[in-house]
Structures are given as structure tokens and as C-alpha cells.
Amino acid sequence: MSSRRTAAVATALRWGAHRFPFVEDEVADLRAFVPPGSVCVDVGAEYGLYTWVLATLAGPSGRVHSVEPLPGPHRWLRITARLLDARNVTVHRAALGARSGRGRLSLPMRRGLPVHGRAYLSPRARTGPAPMPSSAPPAPWRPPSAPSTSWPTKPVWSG
Numbered sequence: 001m002s003s004r005r006t007a008a009v010a011t012a013l014r015w016g017a018h019r020f021p022f023v024e025d026e027v028a029d030l031r032a033f034v035p036p037g038s039v040c041v042d043v044g045a046e047y048g049l050y051t052w053v054l055a056t057l058a059g060p061s062g063r064v065h066s067v068e069p070l071p072g073p074h075r076w077l078r079i080t081a082r083l084l085d086a087r088n089v090t091v092h093r094a095a096l097g098a099r100s101g102r103g104r105l106s107l108p109m110r111r112g113l114p115v116h117g118r119a120y121l122s123p124r125a126r127t128g129p130a131p132m133p134s135s136a137p138p139a140p141w142r143p144p145s146a147p148s149t150s151w152p153t154k155p156v157w158s159g
Contacts (some may be wrong), residue, residue: 003085010056013049027053036060043096046073046116048080055086063088069095069105073116095121 017028029050034040034057042050045066053062066081068074068087074093081089095103106122108115 003087006052006086009057010053010086013053024030024038024047026109030054030144031057034058034062039065041065043067044069044117044119045072045077045088045091047075050079051077051089052084052086055089060088063090067094067095067096070107070116070119074116097121 013023014028015025017025018138021026028139034054036059038058038092039062040054040058042048042054042064043053048066051064058064066077068077068091074091077091081091086099096103103121
């Protein structure tokens, strides 16, 4: 169930999409692609700019899987989902890759601040290990079945 609080955040994000540089323009146009009842995956969700809009569009009969491997943003997503009463959102602490395993994430810094959207797997990373499930067993989490459309992130589904 998507609460009024989630809907209010989603409305603010859609409004800000063409006005603020930290909200991608695509956020405003997701309605054309996400009908009620959809199952959505926000890969590398960071702080949930897409998650909250997707949760509102998918509605109470839909689901949003918000996938974020970094501990700080993952914690933020979990707490925010609870505060917004976003019952159709499931937050996963995982990185998606071609095979199951564990890896270390490197988190680049810019002007003394972390750039979460640019995190990558590295043997010399500063952050701790992150689970990396794939679509092959025995992954602890598997994405829902692939959509029947051809879209740029389709490789995520083939794992």
C-alpha cells in the first residue's frame, strides 16, 4: 500500500525533475511506463528518487524492489520506507552482477563527499563487503521475472 506520505514525496520529486539537477528528468515521465500493479526494480537506488515515484505509480497492488549495496543509503532507504509507510517497497542490500559472491565496493569522493552513484567493485575498496546475488541459484535474492519488453537495463535480468 502506498501511503499519502509516499505520494506527497513522489509528487515533489516529479515536480522537481525539470527544476533541480539532482532529480533526473526521467522521474517526471515514469507514469507512461508504470501502470498500477507493476513490479519494479530500482537498481542502485541510492536514496530512492525513483523508488518513491515507482511505489506511488505501482500502487497497493504493485511492488517495488529497491536494491542498494552501500550501507548508508541502504539504511536510509529502509528507514524512509518505514516512515513513509511504503508497504509495497522492499529494500535489498545487494549489488547485482553476473554471478553470486561477495565483493568490496569502492566509493569515490568528490569535494570531500561520497559519490554513491559511482560506486564500483574493486579489490582495494574502502567500504565493506556487499552481497552480490545473481539470477542463478543459490542467490539470497532474485529479481522478479523479466518484463516482456526490450529496454536498456535488460542485461540486469539475464544476470
